Amino acid sequence: MLAPNPAFAATRAPAVPGTPGDRAAADEARNALAMTLLSAARRADAAGRRRLHQRVVVEYLDLARSIARRYRVRQQDAADVLQVACIGLAKAVERFDPEVGDDLVSFAVPTISGEIKQYLRDTSWFVRPPRRLQELAIEVPAVREMLEQELGRAPRIAELAAVLRRPLALVAEAVQCHSARNAISLHTPIPGASEDLTLADSLPYRETEFTRTELALTLERATRTLSEEERRIVRLRFEEQLTQSEIARECGVSQMQVSRLLASILQRLRAALSADPARA
Structure with a gap:
């Protein structure tokens, strides 16, 4: 976050009493100083332009603080919003053209507000x-x-x-x-x-739904030990509820073979479920 630089104190507009007329005169003096600095910045090299822009930013830090305070945010976010406001002020100073306009505040206010709104929209x-x-x-x-x-x-x-x-x-x-x-x-x-x-x-908590989900996951792990044909038989018997005779016709084997396969499959599944560490 930008902070006042003591080296620029001599160029700051003098503080005045708080009457409306005095404040207006101070604002005019500060704006005139900003126009002078920004006009000089257009003719300076890159390093000189940065220094002059910084002097203008320092002059208007109170404007950034004032706009930042308009947004109600959590206390822990206030410093971030102020920093974003200062970044918006710096962008406004860099973009302002004194040959096109003569009032920096009217240009800076929407720029600073836009930066804060975008920050809040994207991060908060x-x-x-x-x-x-x-x-x-x-x-x-x-x-x-x-x-x-x-x-x-x-x-x-x-x-x-x-x-x-x-x-x-x-x-x-x-x-x-x-x-x-x-x-x-x-x-x-x-x-x-x-x-x-x-x-x-x-x-809301329904123990039966959690239990059913846990059992389904455990069973899925256990069936990984079966071959593709064995998983097909399990699906036909216990999901589609086919009889052994119907499974035999579907798989092209005898009912006796289906019976022996189911007995072997169930025995292996019991052993796998008993050994599953997730069930321990």
């Missing part, structure tokens, strides 16, 4: 909804906070949709899918329950 979802919902879900917290301050209460979905100018159903879906950005451990205690009861304990 445990379950990925469609992109349009991801982008809308990122906008919702700022609008909700604004309406909470205006209304003195939590805004309704219809009020959020009116400000965002999006369909009600789409906003409701975005609000709901916002929870997909964070995963909750199955070991999380259930609120209001005993300390020993976790979310994992609330999941």
Whole structure:
């Protein structure tokens, strides 16, 4: 992350009292300094251009911090979002052409916001909804906070949709899918329950289904010891429920041969299942 360089302190716009007029004058002075530095950068060599661009970035680090704070993220992600904002600021400074525009802030703000949105869209979802919902879900917290301050209460979905100018159903879906950005451990205690009861304990559990799956896997391992013809006989007898006579006609052998084969196969399967370490 970029940090202020003491070597550039002398070029920074002076701090002024916090009245609107004073702030506007300071912003104008800072923008004029940025235009001067960026114009000089266009005529400098590669090393000089980097130094001048860095001086402009340092001047506007507070803008990057301000935009980063607009996005509600987990505390542990705040530093990453700030770093992305600084990267967006650096990109804006590099791309800005003082011969085309004369207001760096109006160009930098959407560039920084776009970098942050892309970062959040690409890295912060445990379950990925469609992109349009991801982008809308990122906008919702700022609008909700604004309406909470205006209304003195939590805004309704219809009020959020009116400000965002999006369909009600789409906003409701975005609000709901916002929870997909964070995963909750199955070991999380259930609120209001005993300390020993976790979310994992609330999941449905049917022992018969797990047992059936375990037996199927064990049997599959055991049948690997059989030949292809022997596995065919097992499938015809126990999956398709054919009689020994029907199996004999299907395989072109006698019923007596099928009976002996089945007895031998079952004996070998019992031995394989008894020796299976997964069953121990």
